[in-house]
Amino acid sequence: MRHTALLAITASAVQFSNATPVEHQRVQRLTLDPVKRADLSFSFRRREKQANSTSLTTTSTVIPLISSGVSPMSSKALRNAFVNSNSTSLNAAEYGAGYTIDIDFGGERFAVIFDTGSSDLWLARQGLRCVDYYGQDLNISDCGFGDFYNGSIATLPYQNFNVTYGDTETVTGKIGFQQVCVGGISVDHQEVALADYAYWNGDGVSSGVMGFAYPTLTSAYEGTDPSKDRQNVTGLPYTNWIFNAIAQQLIDPVFSVAMSRGHDSGPSGLLALGGLPDVPYKDDWASAPLQILELTHLASEAKNFSYYTIIPDGFVLRSNANSTSGISAPPPVNANMPTDFPVIIDSGTTLIYLPVALAEAVNNAFNPPATYIEGEGIFEAQCDAIPPYLAVVIDGKTFEIDRRDLLLTNLGVDGITGGCLTGVQPVDELYILGDSFLKNVVAVFDVGSSEMRFAAREPY
Ligand SMILES: *[C@@H]1O[C@H](CO)[C@@H](O)[C@H](O)[C@H]1NC(C)=O
Ligand SMILES: *[C@@H]1O[C@H](CO)[C@@H](O)[C@H](O)[C@H]1NC(C)=O
Ligand SMILES: *[C@@H]1O[C@H](CO)[C@@H](O)[C@H](O)[C@H]1NC(C)=O
Ligand SMILES: *[C@@H]1O[C@H](CO)[C@@H](O)[C@H](O)[C@H]1NC(C)=O
Ligand SMILES: *[C@@H]1O[C@H](CO)[C@@H](O)[C@H](O)[C@H]1NC(C)=O
Ligand SMILES: *[C@@H]1O[C@H](CO)[C@@H](O)[C@H](O)[C@H]1NC(C)=O
Ligand SMILES: *[C@@H]1O[C@H](CO)[C@@H](O)[C@H](O)[C@H]1NC(C)=O
Ligand SMILES: *[C@@H]1O[C@H](CO)[C@@H](O)[C@H](O)[C@H]1NC(C)=O
Numbered sequence: 297m298r299h300t301a302l303l304a305i306t307a308s309a310v311q312f313s314n315a316t317p318v319e320h321q322r323v324q325r326l327t328l329d330p331v332k333r334a335d336l337s338f339s340f341r342r343r344e345k346q347a348n349s350t351s352l353t354t355t356s357t358v359i360p361l362i363s364s365g366v367s368p369m370s371s372k373a374l375r376n377a378f379v380n381s382n383s384t385s386l387n388a389a390e391y392g393a394g395y396t397i398d399i400d401f402g403g404e405r406f407a408v409i410f411d412t413g414s415s416d417l418w419l420a421r422q423g424l425r426c427v428d429y430y431g432q433d434l435n436i437s438d439c440g441f442g443d444f445y446n447g448s449i450a451t452l453p454y455q456n457f458n459v460t461y462g463d464t465e466t467v468t469g470k471i472g473f474q475q476v477c478v479g480g481i482s483v484d485h486q487e488v489a490l491a492d493y494a495y496w497n498g499d500g501v502s503s504g505v506m507g508f509a510y511p512t513l514t515s516a517y518e519g520t521d522p523s524k525d526r527q528n529v530t531g532l533p534y535t536n537w538i539f540n541a542i543a544q545q546l547i548d549p550v551f552s553v554a555m556s557r558g559h560d561s562g563p564s565g566l567l568a569l570g571g572l573p574d575v576p577y578k579d580d581w582a583s584a585p586l587q588i589l590e591l592t593h594l595a596s597e598a599k600n601f602s603y604y605t606i607i608p609d610g611f612v613l614r615s616n617a618n619s620t621s622g623i624s625a626p627p628p629v630n631a632n633m634p635t636d637f638p639v640i641i642d643s644g645t646t647l648i649y650l651p652v653a654l655a656e657a658v659n660n661a662f663n664p665p666a667t668y669i670e671g672e673g674i675f676e677a678q679c680d681a682i683p684p685y686l687a688v689v690i691d692g693k694t695f696e697i698d699r700r701d702l703l704l705t706n707l708g709v710d711g712i713t714g715g716c717l718t719g720v721q722p723v724d725e726l727y728i729l730g731d732s733f734l735k736n737v738v739a740v741f742d743v744g745s746s747e748m749r750f751a752a753r754e755p756y
Contacts, residue, residue: 440498
């Protein structure tokens with residue numbers, strides 16, 4: 297099942313579709329919750345490089361990343377936050393293709409969304425209550441889950457699970473323990489969550505999410521009533537699967553992602569545990585120390601790593617040289633825009649989210665320029681527009697973003713405007729390098745050295 301319909305638009309219900317019209321079944325109207333906006337502010341202190349990088353070797357512990365095809369999949373990164381805090385609607389994060397991995401959960405196989413922007417592993421449980429944004433009951437099929445977990449693991453009686461992702465999707469449930477095996481690496485007694493309540497816009501394939509970010513971002517709480525959860529007060533952080541696998545020395549303290557462009561469902565890249573995947577890349581590595589974000593809504597995050605956060609040196613932007621419509625190239629980005637800001641590296645976010653001025657410059661550099669659609673809070677370009685040259689500079693190395701990742705024609709045409717979504721969108725804070733960036737690199741999440749490393753992929 298592929299969902300090409302989307303979610304959510306307040307001012308005007310707009311629909312992306314692949315050529316043929318699709319049903320409107322899941323278009324919902326939303327309003328913005330101001331409390332959630334406020335939670336987003338953060339600050340950071342720059343963390344300098346600590347040591348020389350350790351050497352990396354290719355590992356045979358690899359598992360395929362599977363593209364779930366076009367779906368209303370979205371950013372799983374930002375908890376309690378809207379991606380675009382100005383918009384009265386959900387935005388571009390709602391459109392995208394997700395990446396899943398297969399895991400063995402107590403002897404049964406499940407597909408879960410591979411997410412470096414969150415930390416919990418949860419599965420939808422049989423009998424789950426599916427609701428809309430307002431908590432009104434929906435048909436279970438409206439949540440778009442794949443298989444449901446119908447086993448009976450012991451759950452903790454006085455704990456609950458409660459997570460809200462960046463696009464407002466919400467899941468609550470119970471906490472328990474299970475043997476979880478990924479790519480042949482098995483953690484025996486892994487704390488996991490079983491969801492029994494969800495506002496969710498699934499891809500029809502995956503049964504939940506597996507988060508690979510730091511344990512600080514886990515979402516277990518004291519008590520049986522999720523509505524009483526307060527992160528500062530009742531949160532009970534636990535060690536998630538990847539950090540257990542590392543602590544138990546089942547793998548070297550690193551994992552790597554070679555995510556590939558894949559417009560249809562199927563294997564599209566590799567996740568390597570403990571080393572590098574065997575894919576062609578340019579052997580010229582950049583490394584950037586992980587930064588500690590001081591997210592004000594969660595005290596423990598002030599002192600611990602949470603997201604995989606780095607500070608790029610800057611961005612390079614050139615409008616297309618073959619411009620025929622007379623647009624002049626925008627000024628060099630560094631000249632008038634700060635580029636000294638943290639970004640998170642997030643496999644669970646489809647697009648790239650940058651500060652408003654920078655995102656505007658990138659979108660203006662399309663030929664013809666992309667336009668901001670107020671009602672939707674997103675930039676769109678003509679589907680045959682020529683994207684600009686855009687690169688992210690990290691550790692002095694330049695990582696070009698392929699034009700195919702800057703204009704997402706595969707996500708379909710906006711039924712109202714006739715436009716296509718661009719790969720770079722504006723946001724006020726918490727900037728993200730999502731899949732549009734990751735498809736161009738081998739990304740090494742080096743937990744052991746507390747840094748990210750990147751090498752450019754050979755063109756594919
Ligand atoms: C890193 O390596 C270089 C050359 O191999 C060496 O000169 C330098 O001292 C090392 N730095 C650290 C922090 O280990
Ligand atoms: C729920 O959705 C399924 C599939 O669309 C349909 O067969 C079923 O009748 C629906 N159930 C209810 C209670 O609406
Ligand atoms: C539980 O799920 C498994 C695998 O999907 C299936 O084989 C089994 O029949 C299910 N059991 C029940 C009671 O629904
Ligand atoms: C946060 O860091 C402190 C010390 O740096 C550590 O004791 C604590 O366990 C960490 N918390 C989490 C949730 O990782
Ligand atoms: C989840 O926790 C938040 C507080 O962080 C609370 O406001 C919300 O009501 C809880 N969700 C549910 C479904 O109870
Ligand atoms: C959480 O704790 C921090 C530090 O103690 C505090 O600054 C912040 O306001 C608290 N947040 C909430 C939502 O209580
Ligand atoms: C720009 O023009 C050059 C030379 O005519 C051509 O090789 C190149 O493919 C063009 N680039 C784009 C993006 O159209
Ligand atoms: C949000 O609104 C403020 C004030 O109108 C504006 O400066 C900012 O650029 C807007 N941000 C986005 C993401 O549109």
